[in-house]
Amino acid sequence: MRLPRNGSPVANALWALCGAVLGITLTGWIVPGANPRISGSRASADGPDRRPPVRNAALQHRPGGPAPSAGDVPASKLSDALARGEHFRKAGAEAARHDLAAALQQAYSIPNRQDQLDFYRGLYGVWSQEDPVAALDNAQASFPAGQLQSDTIGIAMNRWAEENPREAWLWAEQNLSGPLKDRALTDLMIGWSRRAPEQAAEWLQSTGMTSQPLFNAIGATWAEERPAAAADWAKSLPDGQGKETATVAVAGSWAAQDPEAAAGHFAEEIASGDELNLVIAIADVWASTNPAETAGWIAKMADGPAKDEAAATLATIWAASDIRAAVAWSSSISSAETRREVVAHIGTTWGAIEPAAALDWLGTLPAAEASEGIAGALYSWAGTDPVGMRAWLVESPAGPFGDQARQSLGDVLSETSLPDTMDLALGMTSEKARNEALSRYFREWRKQDDEGAQDWLQTNWDSLPESSRTQLATEQSRSVVPR
Numbered sequence: 001m002r003l004p005r006n007g008s009p010v011a012n013a014l015w016a017l018c019g020a021v022l023g024i025t026l027t028g029w030i031v032p033g034a035n036p037r038i039s040g041s042r043a044s045a046d047g048p049d050r051r052p053p054v055r056n057a058a059l060q061h062r063p064g065g066p067a068p069s070a071g072d073v074p075a076s077k078l079s080d081a082l083a084r085g086e087h088f089r090k091a092g093a094e095a096a097r098h099d100l101a102a103a104l105q106q107a108y109s110i111p112n113r114q115d116q117l118d119f120y121r122g123l124y125g126v127w128s129q130e131d132p133v134a135a136l137d138n139a140q141a142s143f144p145a146g147q148l149q150s151d152t153i154g155i156a157m158n159r160w161a162e163e164n165p166r167e168a169w170l171w172a173e174q175n176l177s178g179p180l181k182d183r184a185l186t187d188l189m190i191g192w193s194r195r196a197p198e199q200a201a202e203w204l205q206s207t208g209m210t211s212q213p214l215f216n217a218i219g220a221t222w223a224e225e226r227p228a229a230a231a232d233w234a235k236s237l238p239d240g241q242g243k244e245t246a247t248v249a250v251a252g253s254w255a256a257q258d259p260e261a262a263a264g265h266f267a268e269e270i271a272s273g274d275e276l277n278l279v280i281a282i283a284d285v286w287a288s289t290n291p292a293e294t295a296g297w298i299a300k301m302a303d304g305p306a307k308d309e310a311a312a313t314l315a316t317i318w319a320a321s322d323i324r325a326a327v328a329w330s331s332s333i334s335s336a337e338t339r340r341e342v343v344a345h346i347g348t349t350w351g352a353i354e355p356a357a358a359l360d361w362l363g364t365l366p367a368a369e370a371s372e373g374i375a376g377a378l379y380s381w382a383g384t385d386p387v388g389m390r391a392w393l394v395e396s397p398a399g400p401f402g403d404q405a406r407q408s409l410g411d412v413l414s415e416t417s418l419p420d421t422m423d424l425a426l427g428m429t430s431e432k433a434r435n436e437a438l439s440r441y442f443r444e445w446r447k448q449d450d451e452g453a454q455d456w457l458q459t460n461w462d463s464l465p466e467s468s469r470t471q472l473a474t475e476q477s478r479s480v481v482p483r
Contacts (some may be wrong), residue, residue: 013154027425049130054382085118092122100127117148124152132160136171150180154187165200178390193221201233212245219249221251227254231265239473243276251279252281259286270306283313291318306343315345322348327361329374340369347373351380378408393427403428419456426468434479435471443471446480 080235088110095103103123110116127135135156143149153176160168165188172184192200201218215237222230230250237243247269254262263282270282286294294314301307311333318326326346333339343365358377362370363446381389389409396402406428410421418441425437445453457472464472 024468032237033474042094045173084115088118089125090126091118091316093126094122095119096123096126112260117151120148121151121155122460124155128156128159130243132156132163132168133171136160136175140175145180150183153180153184157184157188158191159207161188165203180210182213185211186217189214189217190221194224197222197226197230198233205237210240210242212241215246215382216249219246220253223250223253225294226255227257227262228265230254244275245308247275248277248281251278252285255282255285259289260293260297266370271302273306276305276309279310280313283310284317287314287317291325291329303335303338307335308338311338312345315342316349319346319349320353323353340372343369344372344376348376348380351377352384355381355385375404375408378405382409382412398427398429400430403433407433408439411443414444418448418453422456422460425466431465431467434465435468437472438468439475442475443478443480446475447482450480450482 012210048230050053092103092107097471100123107116107119107123110119124139127138136153139149139152139156143152154287157168157172160171168188168191169185172181172188177182187206188199192203197218201222204214204218219230219234222233227250231247231254234243234246234250238330247266251262251266254265259282263270266275266278266282270279283294283298286297291314294310298307298310301310313375315326315330318329323346330339330342330346333342343362347358347362347370350361355377361378365373386409389405393402393405393409396405408422410424412422413424419443422438422445425434425441428434428437442453444459445456454476457476461469
């Protein structure tokens with residue numbers, strides 16, 4: 001799923017927060033050689049609750065000295081998360097090549113959950129090359145539902161697909177269901193596309209399936225080696241979600257290698273303004289590697305939705321890595337609409353990092369240009385540091401800006417602390433803004449806890465302004481559907 005970069009300030013602020021979480025989560029992606037952009041979501045990291053049985057004699061023991069140990073590396077080398085993960089994957093692979101039974105016992109005894117997961121990934125990578133059916137049976141029978149089971153089955157399917165994808169597909173159809181099956185088929189398609197992408201694409205189209213993850217897997221994997229051929233295939237697909245998904249996947253994978261070439265190849269689609277996800281895919285990758293070059297590409301684009309989306313994407317990424325450069329770039333944009341989008345995204349991103357500095361900068365800009373950026377910065381601040389924002393509100397003078405900040409914080413807290421949202425609304429100076437916020441928060445409170453909301457209203461009734469009583473009485477008279 002691609003989170004929106006060009007929606008409301010609330011959506012932008014939530015994207016900034018979710019993006020950080022996703023970035024951390026995706027560092028654990030494990031299918032060897034797979035493109036992380038096509039991985040799909042992961043379940044929580046559930047570890048095994050019993051020792052996996054060994055069902056394959058072929059890997060029981062190999063001569064050649066003692067089994068490798070996961071601890072045979074200086075601690076300093078393991079301090080980096082990526083290096084540590086790679087180390088344990090290699091250790092698991094080497095241990096499986098030496099003695100599978102001992103490797104499984106060693107994996108079970110690793111105390112750190114993430115280290116254990118990485119060790120298993122390496123172990124199952126080797127096991128799946130020699131006997132994928134045994135590895136799959138073992139993973140399915142031995143691990144509880146969760147990330148470990150999903151990852152190990154995915155690895156086995158990926159490796160099996162390199163040798164006999166149709167048998168792997170049949171096994172998945174007969175033995176898996178639900179999200180586990182969807183993940184396994186995606187990993188299968190990755191392995192198949194790495195060996196024979198044309199064959200994989202033909203097979204998928206012959207099935208009549210419209211699964212976006214599978215079109216995504218073929219497009220992204222194929223484009224790793226032959227992006228132009230992958231792009232031609234994507235363009236040849238019938239119009240629909242499969243075509244759009246495949247095209248975006250190819251563009252993102254190609255951009256990771258040569259963003260200028262990817263942008264050039266899809267120039268016609270970009271110019272049409274109809275393929276906004278395609279524009280975002282290229283801008284997202286290019287901005288992460290060379291934001292200045294990306295800015296040059298955007299400057300040459302015709303004004304319109306495509307340019308605005310590309311600029312918004314760059315603004316979000318550049319603001320997180322070099323805020324001064326992003327701000328300087330924003331002032332050079334000639335299109336008023338594009339500059340407004342850029343300011344909004346810079347403000348939203350900067351507000352999650354240095355809210356006071358972001359708001360100071362926004363305060364120097366014309367109101368029409370800065371309004372969405374201010375809203376985004378306030379929502380980001382509320383989402384990342386609600387305690388600090390609440391303390392700032394206590395010290396800040398009352399007025400329209402304070403009302404806007406109170407609403408931003410109240411909206412964020414409405415999922416966790418509705419009594420606080422009512423207090424924030426009561427502190428607003430605008431009667432209209434105060435009563436609308438009180439009504440909205442009270443309505444939400446009733447859905448979650450009608451009794452608690454009624455108790456609050458009864459306790460505070462006498463101290464409420466008359467107009468607020470009228471508004472809340474109207475809200476109280478409506479029927480409510482609990483969550």
